[in-house]
Amino acid sequence: MIGRRHLTGLFWAVAAGTGGELCAVGLIAAAAWLIARAGQHPPLSALALAIVGVRGFALFRGGLRYAERLSGHDAALGVLAGLRVRVYEALRRSMDPHSSPARTGPVGPGPVPRGQGASRKALRDADLVQRMVADVEGVQDLLLRCLLPAAVAWAVALSAIGLSVVLLPAAGAVLAAGILLAGAGLPAVAAVASRSGARRSAGARSDLAVHGLDVARGAADLAAFGATGRFVARADAAAARLERLERRATVVEASVNALGTAVQGLTALAVLWTAQRQGADGVLVTVLSLTALVAVESVLPVAEAARRLIELRPAVRRVTGLLASAPPEADSGSPALGARPGIELVGVRVAYGETVALDGVDLRIPAGRKVAIVGASGAGKSTLLAVLSGEVATDGTVLLAGAPQEDYDPADVRAAVRGLTQDAHVFAASVRANLALARPDATTADLAAAARRAGLLGWITALPAGWDTPITGDRLSGGQRQRLLLARALLADPPVLLLDEPAEGLDLTTADRLVTDLLGDGRTVVLVTHRLAPLAAADEIVVLDRGKVAQRGSHDELVDKAGPYRDLWEAESLQSGYSADVKTW
Ligand SMILES: Nc1ncnc2c1ncn2[C@@H]1O[C@H](COP(=O)(O)OP(=O)(O)OP(=O)(O)O)[C@@H](O)[C@H]1O
Incomplete structure (x- = not known):
């Protein structure tokens, strides 16, 4: 689904994103060191490197984040353009009875041998626009909102854990536990919680669309038969159900976010406590705990990415299913049809x-x-x-x-x-x-x-x-x-x-x-x-x-x-x- 050129683009986007986030961690670490060290009244020359570091990290962070957006969007939009063409081609071939290898045999179970006309027509009538637009855009979201942020988050988290382990192994272990909780545990909770919700919301949204359309398109008939109230009530009930489900989804999302923030604070405190217990000096304690704060923050978007991944799964599955099941292109060596065929x-x-x-x-x-x-x-x-x-x-x-x-x-x-x-x-x-x-x-x-x-x-x-x-x-x-x-x-x-x-x-x-x-x-x-x-x-x-x-x-x-x-x-x-x-x- 993704060509080599776009894979390279995505690789650079992950690299730039990771670089940008690492600069954010470096900025906090350098600033923390600077503040803590400045409190000890050293000569100014002792702080010069940290001052340059803070400025450098701040500058690079902005530049690298821009590079990440540029490279990531370029690759994702390139993938999207190519995918649209492939989906279009697959749809065209799927609707073409001549290119199907199963053309003359039964294609489904049951006593009645089925022609494929019905499935093709259904595909054409109901799913075409859905597949061409929404599903393919789902794949774009998969890259930009799920895979890219998750890859960057984990690259940053691993780097921060590595840095902490080098500075103080015990603090590194505590940070690793916090990151595991925020970057893997919470996303798993978010995915499980949103799985059934997403399915039910999709059903409720479709009900609302169907009933709403009935009311809008059949308004004159409904008024003539005195059935407007009944049909509007049906649409209202679908809207109310969707609202309930969306509110529940928002509560789940807010709870996961709140838990993430709690894990972030608790991890920073645990690192601080561990570093103090290990007898680290004040500067190191400050650097480690603030680094933990930023490192855990960098993995918090993984929970949102997991939630989004669950929502996008059906669309991605439909696109890959369509691409996999489309019959091969018809043989180009076909005979010429005469001017007046019987x-x-x-x-x-x-x-x-x-x-x-x-x-x-x-x-x-x-x-x-x-x-x-x-x-x-x-x-x-x-x-x-x-x-x-x-x-x-x-x-x-x-x-x-x-x-x-x-x-x-x-x-x-x-x-x-x-x-x-x-x-x-x-x-x-x-x-x-x-x-x-x-x-x-x-x-x-x-x-x-x-x-x-x-x-x-x-x-x-x-x-x-x-x-x-x-x-x-x-x-x-x-x-x-x-x-x-x-x-x-x-x-x-x-x-x-x-x-x-x-x-x-x-x-x-x-x-x-x-x-x-x-x-x-x-x-x-x-x-x-x-x-x-x-x-x-x-x-x-x-x-x-x-x-x-x-x-x-x-x-x-x-x-x-x-x-x-x-x-x-x-x-x-x-x-x-x-x-x-x-x-x-
Ligand atoms: N896309 C479809 N999906 C399911 N059933 C279909 C579809 N198209 C036709 N049918 C069914 O196949 C049968 C034949 O339909 P067809 O449209 O060929 O009949 P017809 O003789 O042209 O009818 P009419 O004169 O009303 O247009 C009917 O029972 C119809 O309900």
Whole structure:
């Protein structure tokens, strides 16, 4: 995790920090000697060295502390920058089904062989920002607030013990005991005390975030259903619990600090008493006891470092776990994907945990074919699109241009098989930037052609700043959002166009006209839709039912046969006011 250059930087930071703290000890020792010796009225020349020593220690202390900060932060920030890149790469590879060695086998226990789509999606949705930002910054804290201060503290403590042993072994032994207590005993107490507290605080903080967000986001619904009080009470209870835990943690922290100060004073007194009992002269007694005072003080931050270490452990564990478990980079010698690849699915099965989304789906989509996927909500339609674009791994075979999908570079698969999917996002940027994302070199004429086809051009030209009007997802109507995303998908111009409910949010006439136009495209189109009316233009319709193919055929064939498609068609026809025996319109 830490490169050689940064290790050297950290070494110099520890060396400079130790030097700075030793100067602090030297300053106290020299000042103590100076005061005690001055009381004996020696000639001024006898004090000259100590006077220079005091000034020198004071100057060096400042300089070395500055050097420690500089070197330590440079190394820690360097480690952080490198780590961010590695975590990003690991996340990218973890989300890429093609780079996983366990792609085609069960990856978890239990009777249902699990695809990895669910875990990848969970990673993407919930943990991504957390891992990229908070966890990696935790590693920075680990270096700057835990390891560095602890290393400096112990280096100083050992030096002070060595000095005391040389001056008076018995006093050195007492100092060693005090330092052991303050630098190892108290940190152990702090770590144990904060271990369960940190875990419970993390839970309470997460509860508060969840309940607080519910209240903020669902304020209108809660008010309408008269449930505001109940939900606010839930958030209040979470806040109160967190407050209790934080107060307890503060008490623990303050108690450890108070104990540290007590150990520091008692050690200095014990050294003084020991030195006197050993018959040391007044100057030596003063030097030893004040040195003990400063030396114990230097190890007091180790308790705070231990407490912080406990808090940071989960973040550090997550980062190291992610780096260790990320699959290796995909083989760069992957074959080239043709301009018009055909697709074949054989026995495709996808499970999200215990939920089986697709169960043994076979499907052949030759280049140029228009396939519509229909079925009830939750039947597995969107999952099927995700399988085609390589977003979700499967237990089964996906062949692209005759070769297994995982043989190709995932970037090539994504470029060739993509379109409008359910998780497409509208960015807080201009209309132009939102569309050009799909093709940065697109001219305004290209953008206009895609927008016209998506039925969005009129709206764009009527905007105050036209193409350069800034937009955000929540300011668009459902239909505008969908058409913007469709225009982006059309601009990308992939050989296999995936369309998940492209006409959602539009009135029926516009929606049907749009879908009919999209199905008239020259390329391969795989369309997911709830609306059957325009599907006469599809070459094949696949009806999914609970992850299995229930029926397949053309619109005319399926309407002629009793089965789920005809049921859906009759229901739709009744709803739209058309006669059930009208097959096309
Ligand atoms: N990320 C996920 N985690 C867990 N379960 C999921 C996830 N995505 C889908 N599922 C489950 O998989 C099944 C198929 O979902 P999918 O989204 O493919 O259905 P769908 O036919 O597209 O539904 P809809 O028409 O409502 O969009 C459903 O039972 C759904 O709850």
